[in-house]
Amino acid sequence: MSDRANLIYRYDGSLPGLLCCVFESCRTGRLPLDIWEDGEPSTSLAPELTIPADREEAAQVWRRLRQLSHEAARWTEVGFLSGAEDKALALHDFLCEAFRRGRGIAGFLGDPVVARAFQLQRQVHNEAHLLLEFLRFEDHQGVLAARIEPKAFVLPLMGGHFAARFPGEAFLIYDVAHGAVLLHQGGRMEIRPLEDLVLDAPSPEEARFQELWRRYYDTIAIKERLNPRCRMNHCAKRFWNHMLEMPGPGAPKALETSGPRPEKLPPEGQALLAGAAQR
Amino acid sequence: MELMEKLEILSDAAKYDASCTSSGSSRSTPEGGLGNCHIAGLCHSFAADGRCISLLKVLMTNYCVYDCRYCINRRSNDVPRAAFAPRELADLTIQFYRRNYIEGLFLSSGVMKDADHTAERMLRVLEILRQEYRFGGYIHVKAIPGADDAIIRRLGLLADRISVNIEMPSSQSLVRLCPEKTKSSILGPMGFIRDGIRENSSDIVRYRHAPQFAPAGQSTQMIVGATPENDLTILRLTQGLYRKYQLKRVFFSAYVPVVQDALLPAGTKPPLLREHRLYQADWLLRFYGFAAEELLDEEHPSFSPYVDPKCNWALNHLDRFPVEVNTAPYETLLRVPGIGVKSAQRILTARRHSRLDWPQLRKIGVVLKRAQYFLLCGGRAPEGLRVTQDGVLRALISQKDRELLAAQHPQGEQLSLFGPTQEQLTREDVMQCLTGQI
Numbered sequence: 202m203s204d205r206a207n208l209i210y211r212y213d214g215s216l217p218g219l220l221c222c223v224f225e226s227c228r229t230g231r232l233p234l235d236i237w238e239d240g241e242p243s244t245s246l247a248p249e250l251t252i253p254a255d256r257e258e259a260a261q262v263w264r265r266l267r268q269l270s271h272e273a274a275r276w277t278e279v280g281f282l283s284g285a286e287d288k289a290l291a292l293h294d295f296l297c298e299a300f301r302r303g304r305g306i307a308g309f310l311g312d313p314v315v316a317r318a319f320q321l322q323r324q325v326h327n328e329a330h331l332l333l334e335f336l337r338f339e340d341h342q343g344v345l346a347a348r349i350e351p352k353a354f355v356l357p358l359m360g361g362h363f364a365a366r367f368p369g370e371a372f373l374i375y376d377v378a379h380g381a382v383l384l385h386q387g388g389r390m391e392i393r394p395l396e397d398l399v400l401d402a403p404s405p406e407e408a409r410f411q412e413l414w415r416r417y418y419d420t421i422a423i424k425e426r427l428n429p430r431c432r433m434n435h436c437a438k439r440f441w442n443h444m445l446e447m448p449g450p451g452a453p454k455a456l457e458t459s460g461p462r463p464e465k466l467p468p469e470g471q472a473l474l475a476g477a478a479q480r
Numbered sequence: 481m482e483l484m485e486k487l488e489i490l491s492d493a494a495k496y497d498a499s500c501t502s503s504g505s506s507r508s509t510p511e512g513g514l515g516n517c518h519i520a521g522l523c524h525s526f527a528a529d530g531r532c533i534s535l536l537k538v539l540m541t542n543y544c545v546y547d548c549r550y551c552i553n554r555r556s557n558d559v560p561r562a563a564f565a566p567r568e569l570a571d572l573t574i575q576f577y578r579r580n581y582i583e584g585l586f587l588s589s590g591v592m593k594d595a596d597h598t599a600e601r602m603l604r605v606l607e608i609l610r611q612e613y614r615f616g617g618y619i620h621v622k623a624i625p626g627a628d629d630a631i632i633r634r635l636g637l638l639a640d641r642i643s644v645n646i647e648m649p650s651s652q653s654l655v656r657l658c659p660e661k662t663k664s665s666i667l668g669p670m671g672f673i674r675d676g677i678r679e680n681s682s683d684i685v686r687y688r689h690a691p692q693f694a695p696a697g698q699s700t701q702m703i704v705g706a707t708p709e710n711d712l713t714i715l716r717l718t719q720g721l722y723r724k725y726q727l728k729r730v731f732f733s734a735y736v737p738v739v740q741d742a743l744l745p746a747g748t749k750p751p752l753l754r755e756h757r758l759y760q761a762d763w764l765l766r767f768y769g770f771a772a773e774e775l776l777d778e779e780h781p782s783f784s785p786y787v788d789p790k791c792n793w794a795l796n797h798l799d800r801f802p803v804e805v806n807t808a809p810y811e812t813l814l815r816v817p818g819i820g821v822k823s824a825q826r827i828l829t830a831r832r833h834s835r836l837d838w839p840q841l842r843k844i845g846v847v848l849k850r851a852q853y854f855l856l857c858g859g860r861a862p863e864g865l866r867v868t869q870d871g872v873l874r875a876l877i878s879q880k881d882r883e884l885l886a887a888q889h890p891q892g893e894q895l896s897l898f899g900p901t902q903e904q905l906t907r908e909d910v911m912q913c914l915t916g917q918i
Contacts, residue, residue, distance in 0.1 A: 305833060308829050308830060308832060308833040309830065309833050309834060310826055310829060310830040310840075310843065311830050311834060311836055311837070311839075311840025311841070311843055311844060312834075312840075312843075316843040316844075333522065334522045334523055334524050334525075335524070335525070336580055337579060337580055337581065338578065338579045338580050339579070340578075340579065345578065345579070347580070363580075365508065365509060365516060366509060366514065366515060366516050367509075367514050367578060368509055368514070369512070369514060370514070370578065410575050410576070412484070413483065413484060413572070414576060414581050416487060417487055417488075417491050417536070418525065418527065418533070419528075420487075420488050420491045420492045420495065421491055421495050421527050421531075421533060421537065422495070422527035422528040422529045422531070423495055423496070423529050423531075423736060424529075425736045425749070425750050426529040426530075426531075426734075426736070426750060426752065427528050427529055428528075428529050428530035429530075430530070430883075431526075431530025432526045432527070432528060432530045434530075435523070435526045435530065435532065436525065444525065446525060446581075447525075448528075
């Protein structure tokens with residue numbers, strides 16, 4: 202199954218859709234040149250084949266994969282959250298390879314196809330992990346709100362951490378880049394699409410804690426050891442926009458603070474904020 | 481006094497403590513409370529000096545009855561003084577924690593009135609956090625030397641990690657610079673804590689809900705570069721502390737001249753490269769199965785400024801290299817420059833499935849630039865490997881080392897490796913090894 206057909210798959214951009222692509226390749230025994238999402242502009246003269254997402258086929262592939270290797274299934278799930286352009290093809294090739302080689306596929310780390318899948322999921326995990334650390338909540342009348350701007354769609358990997366840590370808190374994490382929000386209250390957690398999130402200016406009390414934190418941050422550095430390169434290595438500048446203690450011209454005060462009360466917040470979010478205001 | 485001002489004074493006074501880790505404890509959120517601990521710890525921010533900020537690191541107070549020469553909080557130093565009220569500090573910790581600024585609290589203190597009084601105030605903070613807030617986050621507390629064992633015990637039962645700073649790498653230096661402290665006043669509590677942890681670990685086996693005593697273990701710190709001890713002395717001491725006192729971590733703090741004193745070196749830059757080498761060696765002791773005596777000996781009591789301790793060891797033991805990556809045991813792989821714990825483990829996994837070749841090794845995450853001189857893949861060296869003095873040295877001296885070297889010697893003369901410098905011996909060793917035998 203190593204030769205590639207002169208063919209490009211179109212799929213619906215979902216994981217089941219991708220699994221159906223794998224189904225197709227295993228059925229025909231040939232790999233496509235590339236896999237594109239519906240709506241993505243064509244950049245090749247190769248013929249295209251639209252692969253419809255079929256629940257049955259997807260479930261079958263998934264079941265087989267889990268029998269083969271839980272690890273490979275997990276890599277696929279997590280790697281699929283990646284924002285990398287080649288993720289669909291990379292994961293597709295990985296799954297075809299998994300079905301070809303059989304059990305223990307996750308051990309073939311030297312194989313380029315396996316290594317790419319490993320790398321994809323590792324990048325997603327790493328970014329999610331960094332954001333668990335670098336995310337900053339802001340207290341809005343008892344609701345904790347944070348903004349992140351990740352490359353991968355990491356919200357599904359983040360909720361559990363904060364829910365376990367703050368079981369009694371109502372919180373929301375807004376992913377600016379992917380237009381989605383994670384809501385948590387009273388043991389319930391949900392991810393919903395959301396275009397924009399605008400919050401009130403921080404209360405005087407909130408502003409005071411932010412100022413305390415900034416003061417602490419500035420004080421704790423030893424000036425004889427200043428090392429901007431080292432800081433950037435550990436905490437890349439792309440995270441700084443949403444970290445209130447970090448310096449820089451564009452450093453906003455954690456969240457945008459102007460504008461009216463959000464109307465676009467989904468009902469759950471509204472309820473969250475309203476409920477907290479009454480407490 | 482305003483909280484803002486207190487926070488500034490008491491974090492400024494605490495910043496020279498190197499330890500800011502939140503690792504070693506694993507705890508789920510207490511019923512009705514907030515906060516948990518991850519075994520690997522989390523770093524919430526990085527300060528302008530590149531150090532991780534994991535905990536709210538403050539002193540309870542910077543008033544102090546002692547007059548240790550190196551310390552910024554010494555009695556005779558003229559600095560603004562402040563003290564937190566226990567509740568004030570506990571509240572601040574919780575508010576920082578729920579905003580995800582920090583992983584918990586690092587609490588140290590100057591000695592106000594006497595050791596017991598100070599330790600009791602610290603204990604009060606921990607009690608408010610653990611019992612009133614039901615806080616499950618990380619707490620690192622300093623044991624105050626001279627405080628009553630009973631108080632230290634209660635601190636240990638509430639904290640995740642407890643530590644006593646050994647301060648100086650030898651008792652002579654300690655006597656000279658901290659006239660009111662003695663070796664036994666430091667090692668005493670250290671032994672007490674070790675025994676507490678030991679006893680507790682057997683309790684936990686017997687009673688599942690026995691309260692845990694310092695579950696993340698004990699750590700310590702010493703200042704490097706303020707006193708004449710060489711690297712060998714420091715590394716031996718470190719190894720001794722790991723073996724005898726079962727410490728989890730030993731931290732090194734490059735000496736920053738914060739106070740003027742006739743007994744201290746003045747106007748020096750902090751020896752960051754030396755600190756870096758000590759940490760590298762510390763990792764080798766803890767995770768790579770090295771002993772202090774393998775890395776340094778009486779004839780070479782200091783680390784090479786050019787290559788890291790592991791590389792240095794490998795260059796001095798070329799008879800053991802190259803090793804075959806497909807068959808070498810884990811312990812041997814760990815000793816190859818360019819292979820770390822993670823890549824060694826991945827090699828073990830990967831070679832169970834297929835024979836490894838050079839491109840695969842790169843995929844696995846081995847730093848071939850270094851490792852290529854010490855490895856064989858299927859009996860072969862990498863294709864086109866050319867061994868030239870210049871190339872090998874450039875490959876083995878990391879970018880970070882180069883930067884640190886440049887920072888220590890701004891004139892740059894030390895950087896021309898082939899120019900005449902006083903590091904004759906080390907350099908010659910390196911050359912000889914590299915040209916003659918690989």
